[in-house]
Amino acid sequence: MKLYLAAAVLMLVLAVHTEAQDEPTLEQRFATFQTQVKAITDDLTEKTKDTFQKLDQSEFATKTKSWLNEQFEKVKQKLSESFN
Secondary structure (H helix, E strand, C coil): CCCHHHHHHHHHHHHHHHHHHCCCCCCHHHHHHHHHHHHHHHHHHHHHHHHHHHHHHHHHHHHHHHHHHHHHHHHHHHHHHCCC
């Protein structure tokens, strides 16, 4: 009976020991967290970059830039006429 009890306790200790080794250390958790944050920020950077490129190339942006350039040229022309 003692042999069965000792074997059962030994198996329990081995099971607990292997489960404890499977848990990641604090250093491993931080490394995983750092990798996840880097992936998220890289993805966010790409999405933001794409959005700004699409916005810059949109019809609205193009027309607005043209209109602002025309207005600036008109103001510049009026100022040059008034100083001459």
